[in-house]
Amino acid sequence: MSIPILSARSIVKSFAGRSWFGGAASAKRAVDDIDLDVNEGETLAIVGESGSGKSTLARILLGLTKPSSGEVAYYGHSIDAFTALDWSMFRKAVQPIFQDPASSLNPRMRVHTTLSNVLLRRRLATRDTLDPMITDLLGSVGLDAAQFHDRYPHQLSGGQQQRIAIARAMAVRPRLIIADEPLSSLDMSVQAQILDLLVSLKSNRNLGLVLISHDLNVVDAISDRVIVMYLGKIIEAGPTRQVLGNPASDYTRSLLAAKLVADPHLARERRLAMDAAAASAAKSDHPELQSRTSKPDLPGALQ
Ligand SMILES: Nc1ncnc2c1ncn2[C@@H]1O[C@H](COP(=O)(O)OP(=O)(O)OP(=O)(O)O)[C@@H](O)[C@H]1O
Numbered sequence: 445m446s447i448p449i450l451s452a453r454s455i456v457k458s459f460a461g462r463s464w465f466g467g468a469a470s471a472k473r474a475v476d477d478i479d480l481d482v483n484e485g486e487t488l489a490i491v492g493e494s495g496s497g498k499s500t501l502a503r504i505l506l507g508l509t510k511p512s513s514g515e516v517a518y519y520g521h522s523i524d525a526f527t528a529l530d531w532s533m534f535r536k537a538v539q540p541i542f543q544d545p546a547s548s549l550n551p552r553m554r555v556h557t558t559l560s561n562v563l564l565r566r567r568l569a570t571r572d573t574l575d576p577m578i579t580d581l582l583g584s585v586g587l588d589a590a591q592f593h594d595r596y597p598h599q600l601s602g603g604q605q606q607r608i609a610i611a612r613a614m615a616v617r618p619r620l621i622i623a624d625e626p627l628s629s630l631d632m633s634v635q636a637q638i639l640d641l642l643v644s645l646k647s648n649r650n651l652g653l654v655l656i657s658h659d660l661n662v663v664d665a666i667s668d669r670v671i672v673m674y675l676g677k678i679i680e681a682g683p684t685r686q687v688l689g690n691p692a693s694d695y696t697r698s699l700l701a702a703k704l705v706a707d708p709h710l711a712r713e714r715r716l717a718m719d720a721a722a723a724s725a726a727k728s729d730h731p732e733l734q735s736r737t738s739k740p741d742l743p744g745a746l747q
């Protein structure tokens with residue numbers, strides 16, 4: 445059996461509650477005893493209504509928020525025992541993509557600077573290889589370098605900003621992308637394009653993808669497994685086809701009922717766009733995963 449890229453065991457995150465009258469504030473569990481694994485090359489979706497703890501869990505998986513208890517491990521190595529070198533390797537290997545691309549890009553940096561900073565800081569490019577690498581990166585997210593490399597974020601559309609955020613994540617050749625509602629700030633037509641891009645990049649490079657989404661049509665179209673969260677807990681988990689096709693819990697059934705789009709024309713358009721993204725995912729090459737029986741060697745300090 446292969447070792448997961450990322451695993452979480454018994455993760456709890458409590459936030460102090462607010463007391464309006466100066467009494468003792470009770471802690472609230474945003475994430476409540478979560479176990480999960482993310483395997484190489486798979487797309488794991490996390491769904492659940494607003495406030496169910498999805499973003500808090502994502503930040504814990506990214507090592508950005510420390511859990512109150514429980515453990516996150518990268519290829520079986522607890523991140524609690526990471527050295528500075530391990531963190532630097534992890535920060536490269538596990539890349540976030542957030543909902544609002546504008547706020548994840550530095551407004552004072554041109555596209556070229558955003559990408560060159562990452563490539564040079566991570567020693568992935570030299571001054572000589574920088575420009576061709578940036579051209580390649582922009583091409584891989586469907587942007588023409590000549591047209592875009594001098595632009596500031598405010599000179600880009602939302603979809604173009606998200607493409608730059610994706611290019612920046614891809615620049616460091618990650619193994620896993622954790623995308624928290626990467627489509628929801630975008631227009632519907634652009635959503636399908638960005639979804640298509642994420643799916644093809646992921647398949648071509650055999651990346652793992654954790655996709656947090658409110659949109660069960662997207663989840664249905666592209667994920668292999670799905671976790672359904674409610675009030676910080678996992679209510680249901682399993683292969684997407686099974687969980688969404690034949691849900692075991694009333695909660696999942698109610699999420700599915702809520703996803704039905706009232707306008708039939710809109711619903712059809714959305715369905716077609718998502719089907720196109722799913723078809724392109726199926727077309728992409730998906731190399732066989734090699735099974736591993738022991739902890740794999742890791743680049744850098746964890747070896
Ligand atoms: N820094 C914080 N301090 C206090 N409470 C927080 C903090 N971050 C999140 N919470 C609370 O934890 C719970 C889970 O929040 P979280 O943002 O993880 O939910 P979510 O599932 O991502 O919601 P949404 O779908 O709206 O993005 C919420 O009740 C939220 O108010």
Ligand SMILES: [Mg+2]
Nearest residue numbers: 498499500624
């Ligand atoms: Mg959230």
